[in-house]
Amino acid sequence: MKAHLQLAELVATCHWIGAKGWAPATGGNMSVREDEIHCLLSASGKDKGSLTVDDFIQVEIASNRAPSGRKPSAETALHTLIYRLFPDAGAVLHTHTVNSTVLSRVEKSDSLVLRGYEMQKSLTGQTTHLDALPIAIFDNEQDIDKLARRIEHFATETPLRYGFLLRGHGLTCWGKDVAQARQHLEGLEFLFECEMNLRLLERT
Numbered sequence: 001m002k003a004h005l006q007l008a009e010l011v012a013t014c015h016w017i018g019a020k021g022w023a024p025a026t027g028g029n030m031s032v033r034e035d036e037i038h039c040l041l042s043a044s045g046k047d048k049g050s051l052t053v054d055d056f057i058q059v060e061i062a063s064n065r066a067p068s069g070r071k072p073s074a075e076t077a078l079h080t081l082i083y084r085l086f087p088d089a090g091a092v093l094h095t096h097t098v099n100s101t102v103l104s105r106v107e108k109s110d111s112l113v114l115r116g117y118e119m120q121k122s123l124t125g126q127t128t129h130l131d132a133l134p135i136a137i138f139d140n141e142q143d144i145d146k147l148a149r150r151i152e153h154f155a156t157e158t159p160l161r162y163g164f165l166l167r168g169h170g171l172t173c174w175g176k177d178v179a180q181a182r183q184h185l186e187g188l189e190f191l192f193e194c195e196m197n198l199r200l201l202e203r204t
């Protein structure tokens, strides 16, 4: 699909994310692939629930450089990493939800395993609630280049699918286009909400 149509769909998705309360204050960042060399990334420090097309900045996927000199997301290196790792990825969504923030802290291991939920099938290629679906958790890091290198190294040994959690921070997920990235975000967030409630109820 043409990049400008994808961008319009991404802007609508940002507004939907904002209305859901999934990108509070200036949290979160979003992007679409423009072509093999560039992506369009949200500007840093803005309320992502009220972005317009003019708030997206062209960035070179190989170098993280913005030819315009404008300042894209502080987490640019995570978006470009995904476009480099997955040539089929067409859109990346990063959100700061309560469920992803809390669950990624409560779960001390390096993955959140989802199992037993029909809604696992909202993730492309999943066919049964019986499969164990691990979502990788990486310890948070303020040095984003270092964090990106850690994730890149992990991905050489273990397949990453759909998205990953940053501990105490949020979810980054992707899809072949904006619609699929949004479906993965909504599906994962539903599963996180279930898991959060399950863990709370099972404690009592």
Ligand SMILES: CSC[C@@H](O)[C@@H](O)C(=O)COP(=O)(O)O
Pocket (backbone or CB within 6 Å): 025, 026, 027, 028, 029, 042, 043, 044, 045, 046, 072, 073, 074, 075, 094
């Ligand atoms: C509310 S501060 C959050 C930021 O540090 C970061 O995690 C974030 O998601 C937004 O950064 P941004 O540079 O606006 O894309």
Ligand SMILES: [Zn+2]
Pocket (backbone or CB within 6 Å): 027, 028, 029, 075, 094, 096, 169, 170
């Ligand atoms: Zn963030």
